[in-house]
Amino acid sequence: MSSLKTCPFDKNHILQAERFIVHLVRCQRNHPNVQVRCPHNEGHIIPPGEMETHLNVCDTRALSELKDQQMVQKPVEQPLLPVGESWDDDPDVGTYDPNNYCEQNLVIRQPVNLTKAQRKQFRLKERERLEKMDNSTSDGSKP
Structure with missing residues (x-):
């Protein structure tokens, strides 16, 4: 049996965890500017006054910070092209007719x-x- 979650916009909405994100998108249309989304997990919707408290105790914060650190630590390697190659030195080839x-x-x-x-x-x-x-x-x- 799947776990049930309560909608942060309307406490009367109780849904399955699999349908929770889809419901949030639809339910937020009816309740614009009521609550704020957590930057670490789009599924966490919190009242504006409790955002700082939530950021300190958010269970997905560690995962998102770890992901950010891994992305920063991996530099992108630029492929080096041979300097001596010149396309002007290629033989002239006629075009296809x-x-x-x-x-x-x-x-x-x-x-x-x-x-x-x-x-x-x-x-x-x-x-x-x-x-x-x-x-x-x-x-x-x-x-």
Whole structure:
């Protein structure tokens, strides 16, 4: 059986521990600015006058302080890049041209944004190109 907790906003609300945080979010909408949240645990909601007392006796304070100390003690190591490397010294490589690739290989292309006459001419040239490519590949030679 799960433990029961009482809502700090409304003492009539008694809920299961698993649902407590979800309830606090919803119940706080009905009671804005009534109580203060503990900086060590969001589930601890305390009246403003009792905050200092709670901070001294908070059971999760030790865990959050330990976590803060561990985070401070671990410095972030910066990876060192080799100084001698220069991208300007790399050989010039041409850019990829998809149209050039399509013209040299067996790729079916579609006419886009052309007039009716231009589409007809494009398809005629494509048929010739593909037949020429097909004949050259069937002969065993590469285009």
